[in-house]
Amino acid sequence: MFLAIDTSAGTSVAIVDVQGVVRAECDSADTRKHAEVIGDFIYGCLTDAGITVTDLTGVVAGMGPGPFTGLRVGIVAARTFAFGAGLPIYPVVTHDAIAFGEIEPVLIATDARRAEFYWSTYSGMDDVGLPLRAAGPALTTAAELAAHVPNFEHYVLRETPTVRAAKLAALAQLMKTHNRDFAGEEALYLRSPDISVSAGPKRVTA
Amino acid sequence: MGIETSCDETGIGIVRGNHLLANVISSSMDEHARYGGVVPEVAARAHLEAMQPALEQALAEAGVAIGDIDAIAVTSGPGLAGALMVGVAAAKALAVATDKPLYAVNHLVGHVGADVLRDDGTEIELPTIALLVSGGHTSLLHVRNLVSDVELLGETIDDAAGEAFDKVARLLGLPYPGGPQIDRVATGGDPRAIRFPRGLSRAKDMEHHRYDFSFSGLKTAVARWVEREQDAGADFSIADVAASFREAVVDVLLTKAVAACVDRGVPRLLLGGGVVANARVRELAQQRCDEAGIQLRIPPLSLCTDNGAMIAALGAQLVMAGKPPSTLDFSADSTLPVTQIQA
């Protein structure tokens, strides 16, 4: 049984068994309360599923892309939960989970704030049902999405405001079953910190 | 176990009662150097990467397993919001995974709590006045009880003292962090060469800001002085500027701290925060305290800068006082008031 955590949009925590059946799910669309709700969500999922930590076999972390302040809350929670429980951690690209189950070619676009989108394209699924990512994840302005995405017309646009951790867990279960490589350990911020190196101290006298 | 991420240090500490077992600090200071100050987003990203290695290292240093930990404490504020969130989320997940009670604690009170971890066997004596000075805060507290009664006497109304050191260092062409650089350059300088202003020290200001601090005017005064000399083509002594600036900061910090001790009839002063690393702060504190008959306490430097051990120490105090753990729904509160010792 996998516990999955994703905070790339709101906060989503879920427990899914090895058959892909959702045993518990806690979701909030609030994009400002990740750190506040994360503990209750994890605890709530364990209670709702009627299991203890020892019943879990892995922890799935949604690596984004997502706005940085919230994204890392879920990643650090997944890492420390796995560490504390002595479980393996499975990083998953969040867009892959959103596209999981889509048969037709889709363009996944999620809110990056500042009138920008995180996007990825998928050409469909492979023979075991895993999503085939064609391009992305990447970042672009909402206005330039069509120009920026290769073969834009080819894809059905799925603009997704929320993410379900249950899909991350189900995807991770299937990837594990088929011995697929998981995502890297890097949080997919896709954006540099907002900083500028100043030219030096400014004069205070005219 | 204590988890601290309020600024640019990822701190994991482990204590047994008042005994320090591990104090692991992973700092992102070097990454901030080229920007001349802490960049919150850079600090928060570094916390995410440092968290698990620091946890592992602290357990190894203490020679204990995660299952041996009795309770977890975490800084819930005050501090940088994005940085605090990393520690808060990590602590909550760890507490649920290991089924341990979790205590959300106040960073500033944590600095005071560091003083229980002395290996010289002397116990912290209360009440005490505490002066906490770093790049993130400058606060004067009246601590009657570590777990139940802390009063904020005053704080900075603009820059933290550590920030003033960073900004003046930049002005003098010295690298970040400014504190050690100013300290180094000031050696051999004359602290009385230039009379820089002491913020909020005039009679009028003292009515409403008796224990408050202000360093932004001082920074501007130093800039004006330097520019005037440069414009005049004068060959001024950087050592004198650094020493005189440092004296202005340290003088106002200790004048107000000693005044608080005298006003409140509390003959004890405790120092905390990274600026305590400044040699002149410690020297003048000793001198002023001796003159006023005040007992001065300065925890070891590794416990003065931000660290997880002080958070663990405060958490242990809460446990020993029989306080119930925090509920899991507390938030990262960047402006958590000092009166709120546990969130």
Ligand SMILES: [Zn+2]
């Ligand atoms: Zn501090």
